[in-house]
Amino acid sequence: MKRNLKLLSVSVLLVALSACTTINVDQVRLKDTVAFKKGDAMVVLGRHQTAEIQTEASLVSCIGGRLARGTGDVRIIPEAEFVDAFYPWFEARTAPLHPKKLRRVLDQPQVAEKIKELNIRYFVWVEGSTERTNASGSMTCSIGPGGGGCFGFGTWEDTSDYETTIWDLDTFSEVGRVSTEAVGTSYMPAFVIPIPLLAQVEGDACQGMGKQLVRFFAKDPNALKTSP
Amino acid sequence: MLDKVDLSPEHSRHMRILMLLAMVLLGGCASSVVVKPDIPNPLVKRLPLNAGLVYTDTFKNYVYLENEKKRGSLKSIDFAVAQTTMFDRVFGALTNLVDVDDPSRVLSIEPQILDFQYTAPSETKLKQYEIWIKYRLKLRDADNASVADWTIKGYGKTPTGLLTSASSAFNAATNIALRDVGAQLSTRFPRQRVVKTLLDGGVPAPIPELEEPEADEAAELAANGAEPEAGIEKSAKKSSVEEEPKDNVSEPKGPSGETETETATEANNET
Numbered sequence: 001m002k003r004n005l006k007l008l009s010v011s012v013l014l015v016a017l018s019a020c021t022t023i024n025v026d027q028v029r030l031k032d033t034v035a036f037k038k039g040d041a042m043v044v045l046g047r048h049q050t051a052e053i054q055t056e057a058s059l060v061s062c063i064g065g066r067l068a069r070g071t072g073d074v075r076i077i078p079e080a081e082f083v084d085a086f087y088p089w090f091e092a093r094t095a096p097l098h099p100k101k102l103r104r105v106l107d108q109p110q111v112a113e114k115i116k117e118l119n120i121r122y123f124v125w126v127e128g129s130t131e132r133t134n135a136s137g138s139m140t141c142s143i144g145p146g147g148g149g150c151f152g153f154g155t156w157e158d159t160s161d162y163e164t165t166i167w168d169l170d171t172f173s174e175v176g177r178v179s180t181e182a183v184g185t186s187y188m189p190a191f192v193i194p195i196p197l198l199a200q201v202e203g204d205a206c207q208g209m210g211k212q213l214v215r216f217f218a219k220d221p222n223a224l225k226t227s228p
Numbered sequence: 229m230l231d232k233v234d235l236s237p238e239h240s241r242h243m244r245i246l247m248l249l250a251m252v253l254l255g256g257c258a259s260s261v262v263v264k265p266d267i268p269n270p271l272v273k274r275l276p277l278n279a280g281l282v283y284t285d286t287f288k289n290y291v292y293l294e295n296e297k298k299r300g301s302l303k304s305i306d307f308a309v310a311q312t313t314m315f316d317r318v319f320g321a322l323t324n325l326v327d328v329d330d331p332s333r334v335l336s337i338e339p340q341i342l343d344f345q346y347t348a349p350s351e352t353k354l355k356q357y358e359i360w361i362k363y364r365l366k367l368r369d370a371d372n373a374s375v376a377d378w379t380i381k382g383y384g385k386t387p388t389g390l391l392t393s394a395s396s397a398f399n400a401a402t403n404i405a406l407r408d409v410g411a412q413l414s415t416r417f418p419r420q421r422v423v424k425t426l427l428d429g430g431v432p433a434p435i436p437e438l439e440e441p442e443a444d445e446a447a448e449l450a451a452n453g454a455e456p457e458a459g460i461e462k463s464a465k466k467s468s469v470e471e472e473p474k475d476n477v478s479e480p481k482g483p484s485g486e487t488e489t490e491t492a493t494e495a496n497n498e499t
Contacts, residue, residue, distance in 0.1 A: 054356075054387065087268040088411030110271045 019199035021184030023208040027216060031168070031175040034217055040121040041075040042067065042217075043082045047127035048092040055126050059162070059206055063126060066210025071217045077118065085118075086111060099172045106169075121169055124213065128162030130202045133183075139190050150190040157185045160205035164213065176216055180209045259395040261305045265313035266403040270321040270414040277426055280328035281319055282338040283312060292344045301348035301394055307402050311361075314406045315339055318413050334426055335375075338366040342379065346401075348394065357397040358385040359405040367422060373434040376422045382409035 044064040046055030060079050068076040083090045089105050096102040102123070106112045139152030160182040168175045184199025291306045319325060319337060326333050343362035349355055360383055367376035384404030386397050417423060422432045 054385070056387070084268040086271055087407070088270050088272075088414040091407060091411040093408055094411050094415055108271075108273065110273060114271065 019184060019186045019197045021182050021199045021201050021204040023180065023182040023204055025208045025212045026179045027212055028177040029175075029216065030173075030177075034122070034166075034168070034175055036071075036073055036121065036217070037119075038073055039075070039119050040073070041077055041119045042071075042122040042124060043077045043079070043120055044124045044126065045079050045082065045090065045095070047095075047125055049095065049097065053127060053129070055128060055162070056130065056202065059130075059202055060126050062203070062206035063124070063164070063210050063213065066206065067124070067213055067217070070210065070214030074121075074217070075119075077120070085114065099167045099174055102167065102169075103172045115169065122175075122217075123167040123169065125165045125167070126162060126209075127165070128160065128180075130158055130160040130182075130205070133157050133159045137188075139188065139194065141190075149192040150194050151192070152190050154188040154190075155185060157183065158199060158201040159183050160201045162205055162209060164209060166213075166216070178209055178212045178216060180205050180212075182208065259301070259393070259398070260303045261395050261398045261402075263305065263307035263310040263399050263402045265310040265406075267310070267314045267317050267407055267410055269317050270410065272321050272414050273418075274321060275323055275418060275423070275427060277323045277334060277423070278326045278330065278332045279319060279323035279335040279337060280326055280330065280333045281315060282328055282336050283315075284338070284340070287339060287341060288312060290341055299348075299351070301350055302346060302398060305344075305346075305398055305402065307406070310402060310406055311339075311341070314410045318410045322414060322417050334370050335422075336368045336372070338368070340364040340366065346398070356385050356387050357394070357401045359383070359398070359401040361402075361405045361409065363409060369432060369434070374437050375432040375434055376420070377435065380409055380412055382406060382412075384408060 044060055044067065046057060046060040047053050048055065057079065064076045064078060067074070088094055089108070089111055096105050106115060135154070135156035137152065137154035139150055139154050141150040142148055160180065162181075163177060163179040165174055166176045166178075167173070182201050182205040184201040184204065186199045187197040188194050189197075288308055290308045290311070291304055293304045294302050315337075316325075323335070328336055340363065341361070342364050343360070345360040347354075347358045349357065352358075360381060362379060362381045365376075365378045365380065366374065367378070369375050382405035384401040384407070386400040386404065425432045
């Protein structure tokens with residue numbers, strides 16, 4: 001009983017001390033309605049066109065998962081599966097940067113046929129990254145015959161900056177944009193054992209962006225029904 | 229000697245700690261990587277062209293060996309199977325692959341590896357592994373006369389985030405670099421003048437057989453991943469440039485300081 005109480009106290013303390021993230025989500029809708037037919041599919045892809053722009057696969061997959069859960073009628077094709085199936089047209093070097101370029105890619109009969117076969121209606125491009133923007137503090141760890149431990153305090157700030165662009169394949173045009181900026185500070189106090197209090201910046205950015213994208217694709221954007 | 233070791237509980241504990249430290253240190257040792265090919269079949273239109281692929285023994289058995297002792301992240305990387313798989317798949321999708329001795333063959337393609345370079349997080353302080361691969365492609369007509377000489381580069385990088393080891397990171401980065409080469413070939417090959425001439429039923433103009441690296445130099449290149457000789461670079465620079473749409477990728481310079489974007493243009497060239 002005493003042990004459970006201790007565990008509970010530690011959990012409560014950790015939750016109380018947990019790092020927090022500030023998220024700012026903006027949306028631009030360039031078309032009033034985004035229609036889906038039953039069986040339509042959508043693909044969420046990350047941008048990798050330069051050495052600096054390397055959108056994390058984990059974030060792309062996370063957004064895809066949120067869209068799949070939030071928009072029940074639409075099938076989400078995983079990025080890796082799509083890129084492999086359409087090799088070499090959506091590699092870092094060859095992926096179209098504008099809807100008009102996508103039309104040129106679809107001039108390839110094999111590509112057009114496969115897009116049709118998979119019923120792909122929308123492309124969601126995710127561009128951006130999460131980076132460490134600030135870090136301070138110090139920690140010393142030592143190990144000896146009698147045991148080991150760490151002492152000190154560290155803190156760091158991570159910033160996520162992402163923009164998603166939505167292309168409609170029916171009109172070969174951009175129909176909307178959702179941008180997200182998330183900033184989170186993590187802490188790591190250490191008294192013998194380091195206790196990481198991590199801000200899930202990328203995860204929180206995914207949650208914010210995913211929610212907004214689900215709202216974007218909802219038939220009635222005001223009646224949002226989505227999992228958190 | 230072992231008999232003299234004092235194995236008291238205190239020493240035994242010390243030994244265990246030392247062994248643990250040794251294991252941790254060994255975990256960061258240089259790795260020998262054999263790249264497993266991960267190249268999809270290209271979704272391209274097959275051209276009515278009978279072509280043969282020529283792989284030399286050097287190419288088929290290429291292994292990059294790291295001789296610089298300061299570079300501790302890689303001992304060797306064997307991507308011979310991965311690169312032949314890539315060329316097989318790309319040209320198998322683009323052309324009707326036939327035997328080189330087949331009388332219906334109108335073109336032969338001989339890839340040659342010119343350079344291989346890499347960087348690891350321990351060298352760049354970036355959380356990623358990077359690979360650069362440079363190939364030369366020699367094209368010959370049915371009479372074995374040289375008709376084109378191209379160079380092409382591939383670039384691949386993998387973040388450390390989701391990778392469990394240096395070995396898996398090198399494997400992934402090499403596959404991305406090979407995919408890059410394959411993507412460039414798949415999208416540009418049909419637009420090359422030599423290919424267009426052959427498709428129109430014409431005979432491509434022969435070009436002078438360009439200088440090849442000396443046998444010893446080639447072997448050294450294969451063994452050390454050394455910089456390509458000036459003569460090889462000249463072969464590409466002699467080419468006349470055919471205008472092509474530009475790529476998305478603006479790559480960083482390789483570790484040797486060579487600009488990667490130059491290569492993207494070279495790949496469009498045709499002599």
